[in-house]
Amino acid sequence: MSTKKNVTFIGLGTMGYPMAGHLSNSDLFNVTVFNRSSDKSAKWSKEYKGSVAKTIEDAVSDADVVITCTGRDEDMMEIVFSENGMLAYLKSGSIFVDHTTTSCKLAKHLNKSLQSKGIDFIDAPVSGGEAGAVNGGLTVMAGGDKAILESCDSLIKTYSKSITLMGEAGAGQLAKMVNQICIAGVLQGLSEGLLFAEAENLDMDKLLSAISGGAAQSWQMVNRGKTMHNREFDFGFAIKWMVKDLGYCIEQAKGNQTNLTFTQEVYDRYINLMDKGHTYSDTSALMVFEELNKGTR
Secondary structure, rough: OOOOOEEEEOOOOOOOHHHHHHHHHHEEEEEEEEOHHHHHHHHHHHHHOOOOOOOOHHHHOOOOOOEEEOOOOHHHHHHHOOOOOHHHHHOOOOEEEEOOOOOOOHHHHHHHHHHOOHHHHEEEEEEEEEHHHHHEEEEEEEEEHHHHHHOOHHHOOOOOEEEEEEEEEOHHHHHHHHHHHHHHHHHHHHHEEEHHHHHOOOOHHHHHHHOOOOOOHHHHHHEEEHHHHHHOOOOEEEEHHHHHHOOOOOOOHHHHHHOOHEEEEEEEEOEEEHHHHOOEEHOOOOHHHHHHHHOOO
C-alpha cells in the first residue's frame, strides 16, 4: 500500500484557493494549506479536507512537495528568503513547485538557492484564469528537470488540462511572458474591433456568433466579447496583475533586444486605466480606454 505524499499549498488567492481545493478533492495526497490571511485559510478548511498551518515552518517542514501561488517577485522573496521564510524549513529531497507568475530572473535565483539545499525546483506559471482554476482546466508551462516534473504529474493534473516542459528553470516563466504578450495584443485588437462594430450599429450577438467561428476567434472573444460590449469588468483577471506581468515581459525584452512596442503601448494604457479607477477591473477594460480619454489625446 503506497503512502500518500504530504503536499503543502501556499497562497489561497483567486487562483490558489480552487487549485488547492482540487488537490484535496483528489484524495491522493495529505494536503496542508497556508495563507498569510488566516481568514482565507479558515474558510478553505470549511469547504475542503486538509490541514491549516499557522506558520511557514508548520506548513513546509514535513512536506514532500510545496506548491506556491502568490502575487509577484516580492511576495516570493519574502515567503522564501525572509527570516521566517521557508528556505530554513524545507526538508532536503523535497520538491518546490511555483505557480506564481514571476520574472525569469527570480525563477533562476530560486532554483539555484533551493538546489544548494538539496531541494528540486519547478517554475510552473499557469494560464486559464479564475475559470480555469475553478474548473481544473489550467495550462501549465514549466521549467526544470523532466524527471522531477513527471514525479509531480498526478499532483498538477488535479487542476490542469495540460503540462508542457519548456526547458530548464526559468523557461516556464519565459513561456508565460509570451502568453501575456499575445493576450495583450488580442485584447487591444478585440477592443478596437468591437468599438468599430458599435460605431456601425452592428448587432453584437450576431457579429460575435459570426466571427467567433472563423480565423478571428479567440478565448477573449468567446469569453469577454459580450461583457466588453456591455461594459462589464468587475470580474476576471485584474489589470493590476496584468501590469505586473507585462512589466516582466518588457524588462526581459531589454536583455534579448526584442522590440515590444505594441506591448508597451498596451502596458501604458493599463497604467492609464488604473489611474482612472480600474485597478481591479478585468483586463478587457481596455475597451473603455478611448472613452475615458476623450479630449486628452
